[in-house]
Amino acid sequence: MKFSPLLSELIRTLKYLPGVGQKTAQRMAFQLLERNRDGGQELASALHNAMEHVQHCQQCRNFTESELCDICASPKRQQQGILCIVETPQDVMAIEQTAEFKGLYFVLMGHLSPIDGIGPADIGLDNLAELLDKHQIQEVILATNPTVEGEATAHYIAQMCRSRDIKASRIAHGVPVGGELEYLDGSTLMHAFSGRREL
């Protein structure tokens, strides 16, 4: 016996969600059907609207349904002349939650990875070049992840900045606040030592 056609279809499509397999999809489907049909309908229309209308910001490539996202559209942030380069929209959220950085962002939506066929155009570096040429950017902060690909991407963008006489800086790597030296990997510790600052 199989589930009824509509139910099978719902379970099949729920598996498109990352981390959702057959059993989880069944649990989700039954939970919505038994307890929260209105919620299910809300989710259906939110999904439909988002898939239909959310696009990339024409300046920073972050997700937005407008032409420019709220950050790029803010004159205050444009005046700062600082651009922070991150890999994903989630990174923008993480940085925004600290409420310390007041400049603009550029979201790569990935990182350079020649082995996967991801080149400069795929992570929007031509858009970035345009942005650097057009706007008065004094400093570019490279906040890509400290992985091999993230570092390579950071170096590539640093070169782009150098050729335009724009200062490029990399976020500090070191001991996380609240972390303990004892449990840190050697590579991070090495970074912490080489990046030491005078007190």
Next chain:
Amino acid sequence: MKFSPLLSELIRTLKYLPGVGQKTAQRMAFQLLERNRDGGQELASALHNAMEHVQHCQQCRNFTESELCDICASPKRQQQGILCIVETPQDVMAIEQTAEFKGLYFVLMGHLSPIDGIGPADIGLDNLAELLDKHQIQEVILATNPTVEGEATAHYIAQMCRSRDIKASRIAHGVPVGGELEYLDGSTLMHAFSGRREL
């Protein structure tokens, strides 16, 4: 900074799914937007259709979009005269996967739980009474979960059967096949001993 309105709405509604919190919802939203917009649209319409059209089977209370589910509609299964009572549609699936049981089902969609205000009417026992009165049922197999509430529900239904002179049986509790005695709880072991069969 918050996500754009459509994106926030999508993340908020994804949290209606069981086991999905803020971070998971973000990951799901971005995954669909970046990699699988068509899948997202399919999911949206599957959700919409299921929430709109999936109802309970008028006989067994399982989920279906028809008046009767496939199992209840099958004359072959009706002729068997056996009715298996389970708590959830997932239990029906689990039993169907063994392909051993050929009778009808009745899905309680829960269990008796006076403390939560769940009485006989809430788990459809009036429908069950009607089914027992109308159809030629010779045996009722009680396959509710071996929890306090499941046992209480089984006893309640057994009484209903007794008053109608229908045989009621409870599925066996004991050592799971492939399990090891060493790791079994005492209560299950006790059931295994008291339910022993001659070889």
